[in-house]
Amino acid sequence: MNNDIYKAINWNEIEDQVDKATWEKLTEQFWLDTRIPLSNDLDDWRTLSPAEKTLVSHDFGGLTLLDTVQSQDGMESLRHDTRTAHEEAVLNNIQFMESVHAKSYSSIFSTLNTASEITEIFEWTDKNEFLQKKAQRINGIYQNGTPLEKKVASVFLETFLFYSGFYTPLYYLGHNKLANVAEIIKLILRDESVHGTFIGYKFQLGFNELSEEEQGKMKTWMYDLLFELYENEEKYTHELYDEVGWTEEVLTFLRYNANKALMNLGQDPLFPDTASDVNPVVMNGISTSTSNHDFFSQVGNGYLLGSVESMDDSDYEIGESGQMKRRPKR
Template sequence: MVERGYSTLELLKRVKVIEPANPNKSTAIFGGKASGILNWNDLAHPHFYTLRQKIRSLFWTANEVDMTQDVKQFSTMTEREQDAFLKIIGLLATLDGPQTDVAAKLSDYTTDPSVKSLMATIADQESEHNHSYAYVLSSVTTLDKQLASFEMGRTDEVLMRRNERIVEVYNEFAESPTIESALKAMIYTTLLEGLFFYSGFAFFYNLARHQKMVGTSTMISYINRDELQHGKAISDIFRAALAENPEYNTEEFTEWIYDQFRHSVEQETIWSRYVLAGIEGIDLEEMAGYVKYRANKMLRMLGLSEIYPEFTDNPMRWIRAYVDSFDDTKTDFFEQSSRQYVKTSDLNGFDDL
């Protein structure tokens, strides 16, 4: 039985740094008891150690990527490609910036020290992702265009409309931290990590397959690899927290999740058509199918059923050379036990980045 100090209907309390009267092994992810002393050999969820090791093994920094050729190539791209490049960097920065803060806020309220450590690792990587977008822009364009790209998250109407629910859910958790709002914030974190970035990623991979902006594409592949592991970690934490709080494992909450996925697919499709129209090598119908395919994969990772049965296979086959992926094994709804995932293939060297 999970031991908590108060009702799950109450606001979560910021966890004290050290409480020696409590056990080292946490009694719950949220609302439990723990001393604050982290022993990786004595965890409530031992596979969280493996998750952290995988994420830590991906360490990299933006300035390791050689942007020399990209500096020369940016001005040779079409005006449409340059515009899409700047808009998509603006999108990615808008999404990755808050991820650092959300991970930190989840850390403030979790009573499991291993989750705190995982969130600290994720927050650090998300911060580097955000830095990488500034690094790319500073390498290829003028300061005024760099600033305009980062302003998009609060000025571009299509992008703002696309992000409305993200803003709502994240701010709800920040202002009213409960177990329910934490669970919802984690759902949106998995959506960001596994769905919202992908039309943008596809744009850069498409440039790379045409031998354009390969340095930027390499950077994106590093970020993509990180996000897949973050999505895995957050989904596992979510499922463990839900198993500890079965009162939220309801048809109503399940339908809420499905609704967020449907809405997110719709908004991602609208965004991709807005930003990728006229880009050589991108088929917008294939992209719409790819977004649904990604949604199915994320739902399977959460232990839920697919909602787009006609998109169980990747319609953008070429992108598999650039994207790490999980397997297609589905488990029972919100099963608590750890799942094992593998990369899709070793089609080329990008899988080894």
């Protein structure tokens, strides 16, 4: 007979207020792709060159694969090492939204692409060596890494590796094209901002408990992994963007977001690139605010359930004790 007590989660007794704040943020931001009128972008789609259409399609194919990894394996692996029951609940929410993200790309495909084109997209995704390499590397850490290594892999995926795909829709948004497709990406970006911040915070709690020697080893492993991932990401970016001539701009964008990932983990930036080095058209689009249309009369750009702001690195600070506190609004 099993005498173990199964404890119910009690949201009236919160061990870590960041768990509660993150849960509230994520539920306030809830959205579904079915509320975005993607068909309104068909006229813009028809103006793109064949090379641009291939870029958009392969971009989103790659993002679908990475969101699939995150929803099927990433959050499941992180759930084994939670500090609180409320943290596990937040990860459950994140896992569901990663599935929503993956499905959203299929909604884009079904709107913009023919059946044969969709088949080609998924065949390309399955066979692209650089895409498969980063998925396999991240998933390998999810399956075999330490609790802290898994959190690093998750933050690198959410805040760095996704962004080679995000560049394209943000670029078109800045040129008044594919606005509804870009709106889905902005909603996803808003989610990823919270995911990366929350998981990075949980990493920092564990990291601060390590000895100085253990911290040094963890840092070495982390930066080595980032170099490895960036080297592969360079090759992936060349394959995607060389034909349209955007490669160097995208690599600058990636380095900027690699630094953001390190900051989420409480570490120093690695690359010299800053926001001022990124194409300003794309930086304007990366703002995670969305257009606010009335929910009932016209659910278009900005499917919002209430007015929601994104959460980023500046929202929280970690004190000397390792406890994260929300910064007051100015």
